[in-house]
Amino acid sequence: MELRNLRGLTGVGIVPYDVTGSAPGEHLGLPGTSATLVVDLADGLVLSSGDSPVTTTFRCCIAGIHLRPVTIHHNGVQRGVQLDLSPAAVRALLGMPAGELAGQMVELSQIDTAFARLLHERLAQTPAGERGAVCAAMLAETVSEDTPRSDALSVWEVIARRRGDVTVSELVESSGWSARHLTAMFNAEFGIGPKQAARLTRFETARARLESGHRAVDVAASCGYADQAHMSREFTELTGYSPRALLKRRAEEFA
Known part of the structure; x- marks a missing residue:
């Protein structure tokens, strides 16, 4: 699902996922021009970056634009929603430039505790097939229409x-x-x-x-x-x- 001009919110991709029964493994999170917000509804999103074996577990992870891949570790169960956010969408939703997140992976609660908690709780209570629509509605409720536009x-x-x-x-x-x-x-x-x-x-x-x-x-x-x-x-x-x-x-x- 891709959002365009929803109350001024552009450049948002929403991908619900629900995978069970697969073997444990790893995925590459590739460099790109979007910030990525993942709401994990399973056992936590486990990430590592670079050549470091150290992993960090997130519940609602917001990762900024990055120039190197990250590794997603999973135990065979993957359940949640991934949002790809354009820089304009980051500003509209979080009230901050995407540059403040560049190269970082942080809990959304460190930026907006109330929104992070509500997003996770509501999606956790939503059937898998309805998560995309519910997530889109929540973004529409949250976005600020008077966000200043950067040159x-x-x-x-x-x-x-x-x-x-x-x-x-x-x-x-x-x-x-x-x-x-x-x-x-x-x-x-x-x-x-x-x-x-x-x-x-x-x-x-x-x-x-x-x-x-x-x-x-x-x-x-x-x-x-x-x-x-x-x-x-x-x-x-x-x-x-x-x-x-x-x-x-x-x-x-x-x-």
Whole structure:
């Protein structure tokens, strides 16, 4: 389920999930341009990041935009709702720039205790097939309609519209700001620079096309990479896997 212009709330994806009977395992939480909110309704969301074996368990986890994957550990039972939040949605729902969450994983209760408790309690009482609709209704009740709009969002929207195939020089020219001002404003709002945002957007676009069955050489060309080797290097730097290895791993994770 994707929300568009719900009381001014845009860029929200809602994915309820209910998996039982599978073998214990791990999933990769991939880098991307959205913040992720997971409401776990099972035994807790167990995460680790980087090469560290240390895990943290969350009930309602909000993770900001990140440039490296995280690992989700599960015992074979996965039940809850995942929300992908655009930077604009983070501002509208939580009243803060997405940059304050960049690279972090925290309990939602540390930001909004009442909303976290209500969200978890109501979804826990909702049948699996109705969780998406209930979650959407709760967001509509929570969102602030008078959230100020950051100037940096206009630049973010250009990057999204171009699917990452845009240079910082082009963004500077179209915005009318200096490179220094643009970068500072962008970092303050999103926690990453415009070049990193374009890189993540291009990666997301390329991954989606590869998962849809498009040839790697065609995806590299259409997404603005210099060549297929360039795309492979970018995937490896962002995820630790080449495009082919990443697709194989994801297919095995969700088989």
